[in-house]
Amino acid sequence: MTEATRAAHSTSAPQQNRALGLSTVAFTVCFAVWTIFSIIGVSLKDQLGLSETQFGLLIGSPVLTGSLSRIVLGIWTDRKGGRLVFTLTMLAAAVATFLLAFAQSYEQLLLAALGVGLAGGSFAVGVAYVSRFYPAQKQGTALGIFGVGNVGAAVTKFAAPFVMLAWGWQSVAVVWAAALVVMAAVFWFGTEDDPVIARRRAEGYTPKSLASEFAPLRNVQVWRFALYYFFAFGAFVALTLWLPRYLIGVYGFDIKTAGMVAAAYSIPASIFRAYGGTLSDKIGARTVLYWTFGVSAVCAFILALPTTDSVVAGVDGPVRFHFETGPVAFIGLVFVLGFFMSLGKAAVYKHIPAYYPDNVGAVGGLVGMIGGLGGFVLPLLFGFLNDITGIWSSCFMALFFLILLSLGWMHSAVRRHERQLVARTA
Numbered sequence: 443m444t445e446a447t448r449a450a451h452s453t454s455a456p457q458q459n460r461a462l463g464l465s466t467v468a469f470t471v472c473f474a475v476w477t478i479f480s481i482i483g484v485s486l487k488d489q490l491g492l493s494e495t496q497f498g499l500l501i502g503s504p505v506l507t508g509s510l511s512r513i514v515l516g517i518w519t520d521r522k523g524g525r526l527v528f529t530l531t532m533l534a535a536a537v538a539t540f541l542l543a544f545a546q547s548y549e550q551l552l553l554a555a556l557g558v559g560l561a562g563g564s565f566a567v568g569v570a571y572v573s574r575f576y577p578a579q580k581q582g583t584a585l586g587i588f589g590v591g592n593v594g595a596a597v598t599k600f601a602a603p604f605v606m607l608a609w610g611w612q613s614v615a616v617v618w619a620a621a622l623v624v625m626a627a628v629f630w631f632g633t634e635d636d637p638v639i640a641r642r643r644a645e646g647y648t649p650k651s652l653a654s655e656f657a658p659l660r661n662v663q664v665w666r667f668a669l670y671y672f673f674a675f676g677a678f679v680a681l682t683l684w685l686p687r688y689l690i691g692v693y694g695f696d697i698k699t700a701g702m703v704a705a706a707y708s709i710p711a712s713i714f715r716a717y718g719g720t721l722s723d724k725i726g727a728r729t730v731l732y733w734t735f736g737v738s739a740v741c742a743f744i745l746a747l748p749t750t751d752s753v754v755a756g757v758d759g760p761v762r763f764h765f766e767t768g769p770v771a772f773i774g775l776v777f778v779l780g781f782f783m784s785l786g787k788a789a790v791y792k793h794i795p796a797y798y799p800d801n802v803g804a805v806g807g808l809v810g811m812i813g814g815l816g817g818f819v820l821p822l823l824f825g826f827l828n829d830i831t832g833i834w835s836s837c838f839m840a841l842f843f844l845i846l847l848s849l850g851w852m853h854s855a856v857r858r859h860e861r862q863l864v865a866r867t868a
Contacts, residue, residue: 472565473595475598476558476562478614479503495822502818504559505815511560512566516806518567529629535560536623666851666852674789676816681779693772731790746836749766820840823840
């Protein structure tokens with residue numbers, strides 16, 4: 443029995459519920475801050491006259507910091523405990539978010555955005571912290587519930603447009619920074635050290651070397667999980683940031699309507715993550731991932747089809763065809779895509795404590811980092827594709843090929859594992 447497993451079995455239900463509940467609320471606040479540029483970025487684009495690529499870089503910069511910090515914060519959590527690390531992360535992000543309100547140039551906005559991104563690094567902290575309170579058979583559900591904090595993106599989509607239109611984009615930064623400070627205080631005084639940290643402190647435990655913390659990252663399997671999360675989470679973040687701009691450009695929505703529609707995508711892509719965790723506990727994470735990639739590929743393929751007018755020679759003369767995805771169909775397809783992304787996110791993180799119970803922070807941090815980098819790279823790619831093709835749906839073309847790559851690698855790994863099992867039993 444591993445150290446983490448022994449500790450998890452020593453916790454009571456009230457301890458588990460308190461740790462999970464406050465961690466989920468804290469992650470919701472952090473995620474709301476992390477995606478702040480999805481709304482204020484639209485105003486800044488017009489104010490500064492940014493190109494599509496510059497806009498993509500601006501909204502992606504917080505995602506870059508949030509992603510790169512995850513592996514460091516995850517390992518720090520393994521060593522020092524989530525209560526301390528989560529609190530300090532929220533306070534650091536609050537300072538950067540407050541300073542964002544005073545940025546005057548594009549360069550200053552980029553610098554502030556990098557600091558705001560620390561809020562996104564909190565995911566790795568929460569995963570390592572929460573998983574230590576639960577035994578393996580309940581971790582999928584617990585981490586799925588924690589992941590519901592992604593709904594913070596919807597909070598920003600709903601609330602930020604009204605705050606921005608009433609008092610300006612700077613007020614959004616100030617209010618969101620204040621929310622982080624309040625949440626940091628509530629979390630620190632409302633939680634306790636996880637059972638692993640408490641036991642280590644009581645026994646005078648000497649932490650493992652950094653080399654041993656990083657050792658699991660040499661496994662190809664870890665990087666395969668990271669690719670899955672690059673799509674399931676990275677593409678979710680990218681679309682959360684990109685959809686308001688897409689809806690305004692393609693369908694002519696105003697900022698409030700675009701924000702609410704984008705929130706309608708964010709909500710199912712967040713709250714159903716808990717169901718994805720429960721489903722992974724019941725039928726297996728691998729099965730959930732097969733469904734995720736299969737249905738997502740169909741949705742992305744349809745969304746990738748551009749508005750088209752064509753003429754073919756018919757028996758009685760030219761026959762004209764017109765194809766377009768109207769706003770209702772678009773919203774429906776994006777809703778389905780978000781739902782299956784939420785299942786996939788939970789399924790990926792069900793694997794991690796099952797395969798690496800004593801290195802959840804390091805492995806979860808790396809997987810979260812790569813997934814988060816998807817949220818940085820993909821908006822840049824979307825903007826670049828818009829600039830060079832002039833086709834709005836090119837973003838979904840990119841997602842379609844990413845899904846096929848993930849599905850192909852997973853299926854080949856599964857078949858290889860099955861052949862190895864047959865060879866050992868022959």
